Amino acid sequence: MxxxxxxxxxxxxxxxxxxxxxxxxxxxxxxxxxxxxxxxxxxxxxxxxxxxxxxxxxxxxxxxxxxxxxxxxxxxxxxxxxxxxxxxxxxxxxxxxxxxxxxxxxxxxxxxxxxxxxxxxxxxxxxxxxxxxxxxxxxxxxxxxxxxxxxxxxxGFRNVTNSRRPINRPEDLEGIKIRVIPNPVFLETFKAFKANPVPMPFAELYGALEAKAVDGQENPFAVILSNKMFEVQKYVSATNHVYGxxxxxxxxxxxxxxxxxxxxxxxxxxxxxxxxxxxxxxxxAQKAVAELKAKGMQYNELAAAEQARMRQIAKPVTDKFAASYDATLVKLYNDELARIRK
CATH class of the missing domain: 3.40.190.170 (Bacterial extracellular solute-binding protein, family 7)
Structure with missing residues (x-):
């Protein structure tokens, strides 16, 4: 409150x-x-x-x-x-x-x-x-x-929560039943990490976590706090895998x-x-991390090397989707990324 x-x-x-x-x-x-x-x-x-x-x-x-x-x-x-x-x-x-x-x-x-x-x-x-x-x-x-x-x-940047274990490396996602947005990129990305992604509307998520129908989910910290996911999730891992x-x-x-x-x-x-x-x-988002820890969630951050490994594991997925998109928009996306990373 x-x-x-x-x-x-x-x-x-x-x-x-x-x-x-x-x-x-x-x-x-x-x-x-x-x-x-x-x-x-x-x-x-x-x-x-x-x-x-x-x-x-x-x-x-x-x-x-x-x-x-x-x-x-x-x-x-x-x-x-x-x-x-x-x-x-x-x-x-x-x-x-x-x-x-x-x-x-x-x-x-x-x-x-x-x-x-x-x-x-x-x-x-x-x-x-x-x-x-x-x-x-x-x-x-x-x-x-x-x-x-x-x-x-x-x-905000999206982060994984679950009720089974902290996510410190890509292998930790293996076998975890995780709710994802009904979106092909999210589905395929988590499949690449050998998780078991389940597409589900957000409105159904809390109940599914509470009933253990899914082990975890991924959302920005403010969403995790605002929706009281600390009541039904033990671990919050700063994967920062997608900007939302x-x-x-x-x-x-x-x-x-x-x-x-x-x-x-x-x-x-x-x-x-x-x-x-x-x-x-x-x-x-900054305040939410402190509050989630205060509510009893175990928080961890991923090492840069493990994030780099995750990026490599996900690359075939993004390459596949990029090939199916409008080539002019994909080129604009890549050109803009190159520009803003300088």
């Missing part, structure tokens, strides 16, 4: 710094804004950095539109799992969501490139990849699928009803909320 309080305190301090615009001033600068209510659903709990980002976005959008564009948040899978909410956006019955990019690989398979293991070594590299030409090229593929993206938020990001999606059917001025308010609010959300998320 202290974690939630601290997060909200951080949020409150940051929110206090935002310049509030009086409704009359906003309305004058934004005559095109109409009264609209936006249903913004996501799978995370209200104390999670994604939820804090939604609240910040809602506040900024209200300020920019003179209170005319209102955001109603629906956290914790209230509107369904990620794929159900994605379909709701495509159908025009829900306006916004913030899923992990991993869930988009089913409609634009090149989003799987973001999930390539051990590709990114720092938050700076992640931001450069996603905010640069590669991330924008992926976003450009979404309108034809009925979706508009306003940018990428931080979810949430993408801010808008229903194209809704977007096309907006005036250019309203669209600009949405994009500007998303850009400002992104900077705030990334910082809150990264601060939360």
């Amino acid at each position: 202290q974690h939630s309080v601290r997060l909200f305190t951080t949020a409150a301090i940051a929110l206090a710094g935002v310049a509030f615009v009086s409704p009359s001033a906003s309305a004058q600068s934004a005559p095109d804004a109409q009264e609209r209510t936006i249903k913004f659903g996501h799978l995370n709990n209200p104390d999670h950095p994604v939820s804090l980002g939604v609240k910040k976005f809602a506040e900024l959008l209200a300020a920019k539109s003179g209170g005319k564009l209102k955001v109603n948040e629906f956290p914790s899978n209230q509107l369904g799992n990620e794929l159900q909410q994605q379909s709701a956006l495509q159908g025009g019955v829900q306006e916004m969501t913030a899923p992990s990019t991993s869930s988009l690989a089913g409609i634009v398979k090149e989003f799987g490139l973001i999930d390539f293991p051990f590709a990114l070594a720092s938050f700076e590299q992640a931001d450069a990849l996603l905010d640069g030409p590669f991330g924008q090229a992926l976003i450009a593929r979404l309108p034809e699928k009925g979706l508009i993206a306003l940018g990428y938020w931080d979810l 990001t949430n993408i801010i999606l808008v229903s194209k059917r809704f977007w096309d009803k907006l005036s250019p001025a309203e669209q600009k308010m949405m994009q500007d609010a998303a850009n400002e909320a992104k900077r705030y959300q990334r910082q809150v998320s990264r601060d939360a």
